[in-house]
Amino acid sequence: MRRVDFTLNGRNHSLSCEDGQEQRLLELAAYVDARMQELTGGAAGHEVQNLIATCIVLADELMEARAEVKSLRAGHAPAPIVHQPAPATAPADEAKVVAAVDTLAKRIEDIAARLERA
Numbered sequence: 001m002r003r004v005d006f007t008l009n010g011r012n013h014s015l016s017c018e019d020g021q022e023q024r025l026l027e028l029a030a031y032v033d034a035r036m037q038e039l040t041g042g043a044a045g046h047e048v049q050n051l052i053a054t055c056i057v058l059a060d061e062l063m064e065a066r067a068e069v070k071s072l073r074a075g076h077a078p079a080p081i082v083h084q085p086a087p088a089t090a091p092a093d094e095a096k097v098v099a100a101v102d103t104l105a106k107r108i109e110d111i112a113a114r115l116e117r118a
Helices: 022-040 047-073 091-117
Strands: 002-008 011-017
Touching: 002 022, 011 022, 022 047
Parallel strands: none
Antiparallel strands: 002 011
């Protein structure tokens, strides 16, 4: 196993990978970093939220690509993907959701900080 150092959103990280996979890991990290910058603008102080948003978008893109491949393999023309707008929420409900996400993000950041110190 090799250790590979890379940067996401201006922060240094390190992961282990199988021998020979170092370049691929660097390419993937660079892709994630570029998408995060594109999607979130690299807003300072919101690293966890930026990572979560980026992961969700990348997972959505992956699921769409898999559905398209499955459709093509079945001999069907891919159906256009239509994103449904989120239902409107009342400002009070939106504030509750934002507060809940902020609380969860803070807990995740605290756990990440403890893991970094361990």
